[in-house]
Each structure stands twice: as structure tokens, then as C-alpha cells.
Amino acid sequence: MEEIExxxxxxxxxxxxxxxxxxxxxxxxxxxVKQSQDDIHPRLRHFLENRSxxxxxxxxxxxxxxxxVCGG
Numbered sequence: 467m468e469e470i471e472x473x474x475x476x477x478x479x480x481x482x483x484x485x486x487x488x489x490x491x492x493x494x495x496x497x498x499v500k501q502s503q504d505d506i507h508p509r510l511r512h513f514l515e516n517r518s519x520x521x522x523x524x525x526x527x528x529x530x531x532x533x534x535v536c537g538g
Contacts, residue, residue: 467526469498474523
């Protein structure tokens, strides 16, 4: 989960990222999620699959993300 959280921090704060960090974090996150799909909590997986990165980070930090509309 630490790898996912680190990627999410880069993705949700792109102004703090260096050259190539954002695209690298997105690629790494996709790779980790694909490899660890069965080990990721269903709610977190939902946020990641829908690219709700801010919500995923809030959830990982132990808070409750605001409800939104997923999938239309």
C-alpha cells in the first residue's frame, strides 16, 4: 500500500513533481494495481479503477472521501 500511496501523492500534487515524475507515478500505479488487484481493498480498487486519485489518497489516509458520482 505504501507504493500506491506514494504514487497518489505525486499524482495529486503535480506542482511538486519533477520532470517525468507524474507520468512515472501513473505508470507505476497502473502496474501495482494490475499486479496486486486481489490484495487491494474493493473500495480502494474502485477509486483507482475510476481514476479518483484524490479519493483514493483520502481513503488510504484513514478519512472518508466525499461522495460523488461514479460512472455517470
